[in-house]
Amino acid sequence: MKIALIADSTAYLTQDQVERFKVNVIDLNVLFGNEVTKESEMNVTSFYERMRNEKELPTTSQPAIGDYVQLLESLKQDGYTDAIAIHLSSGISGTYQNAITAGSMVEGINMHAIDSEIACMPAGFYTAKAAELIEAEVPVTQIVSAIETLKSETAAYFLVDDLKNLHKGGRLTGAQAFIGSMLQVKPILHFVDTKIVPFDKVRTKKKAMKQIESLIADFVGDETFTGTIIHGNCEAEAKAWLNALQEKYPDVRFVLSHFGPVIGTHLGENALGFGVTKSKLNI
Template structure:
């Protein structure tokens, strides 16, 4: 048995970490005026944000075509893999997870074990890292899948966006009507609930919103210090690094990663979005 870890580009795993953990990837796309660009490949981050600011219409996004997924599985099979742990962004905002299942049924000689991360970005990557660690430790497929499912029940991310324009237009927000008519000077806080992006709270000013996210994360941890965290940003690295200083003071025993929001996710959250994510595992990264 030879097991591969396969994820999608929204996990935003660095080339270094992909090489370290032998993680494979399929790509989601950003579309401007119907022209598709693979995120992180066909368009630079700078060009993406420039176009999102200046284009008259917001970009749209698309999942990998099933045919592309089939090609990736064939490639893995040719490399000697018998099984694939496929970890994808939340099924509530993308059909990529379902594409993994569909493509798995179409390719003989390789078994696909699809895991719905019910989230995205670096918290999704955490599942991939843990799967790879367990493969190195000689764990069975059942043990790996059970651990990842447990992690899904024990991770969370809270997002602060500047406004709900992108999410509402893209149809990715559940309960958006709760914010209608009260958006002036408000920073919405969002999170994933049962695979969907849900509006959690509305807070006045960015500073108060970030502090509230820290409070919500402390409630989630409930004193637990065996965890790994991430601070995420949509083209706001300087602000993210400043926020990290406060976050580390509040959670001194937890290791944090700072990472970009990928273009596909930034399309929906908008530029300037910030997030704090956590999983109740010390991944020793």
Template sequence: MKTVIVTDSTAYIPKEVRERYHIEMIPLSVVLNGETYEEEVDLTAEQFYEEMKLGHKLPTSSQPSVGRFVQLFERLGKEYDAVISIHLSSGISGTYQGAVSAGKMVDSIKVFAYDSEISCMAQGFYAIDAAKMAAEGKEPEEIFARLDELKASTRAYFMVDDLSNLQRGGRLSSAQAMIGSLLNIKPLLHFVDKVIVPFEKIRTRKKALNRIFDLLGEDADKGIPLKASIIHANREEEAKEFQKELSQKYPNVDFSISYFGPVIATHLGEGAIGMTWMLK
């Protein structure tokens, strides 16, 4: 079966990497200053962070329409037998559900939607592995098994400079009282059952970052080959320093740097930073 991989823009896989592995991308959008932009198509992360410095009111984000998915799947149906469409967690966006609905409307290609239960480069790693397998002619079932294996090994922790964007956008799942007690600190956040919840209350950015590194260390010290991505919201220099330090410390971990683009940064805000790692 000839299979193609689709993922959405929130994986933030650079264009040249998508092209190298023949990964199709469907964009989510942000509404900024009254204008709608498809991220990674007509708004880059750099442009978004520049715009945000102008003090616009908080942008909003939206998922691709079902029609857009149908169009994409129909185009792919002319060349492929199956599509595996890998999306950000269904607990924070309706994108995955959009792919499922569109799949039921298209006859020319078999559509398998996959809920990454996460986002950003963790989802990106899934899409890249899936695309490599599709290129080797692997069947969708084998690709799904690999995705589940990666998912089971995935860890991701992140922190934001200011929790209020996440709270206002309704993407922080926790009791209101708990959120109140977190607003003045830098809690570490992670995903549990598809939604974002606080992992630990930590007071300072430095301590939160060190805690992420310790958590990575617990897995990296087992010596198994891992891949990891440091993900930042306009903090590239800081991310590069971490990459240098951590690569020396953990030679069994393949580190890369990725970013929070417009849609995710709408909810996390500039200055957010996180890390994901999983089996290589």
């Protein structure tokens, strides 16, 4: 048995992580009008600048079935018998379903698709765990089971800073966005049953960050965990938050990550996220 590991671009793994974990990354796409670009080919800073100046939001799309089939055919040619694919939550993307469909179209390699039910670096945590278990030659069914277990031990909250994207995307009226901005209202979002939904609305970003810290502290309790701070083109602010958390939890491994174009389209610029998993990961 030879197991390949697949993740999609919305885990926002670094090049070092991709190489260390031996991950095959398949891209989602971003569309400005009729202009389609694979996510990994976009400069993130330039994307946010363009989105800021466009009247309409870009749209996003899952990987084409043909691209996925081509990837699986290539893996089969390289001698892989199985592929574990960890994808963006099925409640916000069809990528997971595309993995299943592509797997049914390619004979000679067994597809084990996992719906992360989350997004960004928290999904990357599952990829890191799977890589560790593949390296240890754990049977594929046990790896899938371990990732499913890890899902219940993982949590993340996301803070929307700029309400313009929610307005452009039709989730807020112009009046709601204007009043919310005036009052410095910051929506806190999280995943429930594969979908990203509102958790609370808090006045001021600082208070929202403190509330997220409290929610995560309650979730992890006294257990060991790995953490990530994720940002939407506001790296300095994210680093400052991570450094403060590192002082609070000196024995915890924290990683800095970002919201790339696909997720950034929905959360907007200057969004922040805090995710954890109750496992000590080498990520």
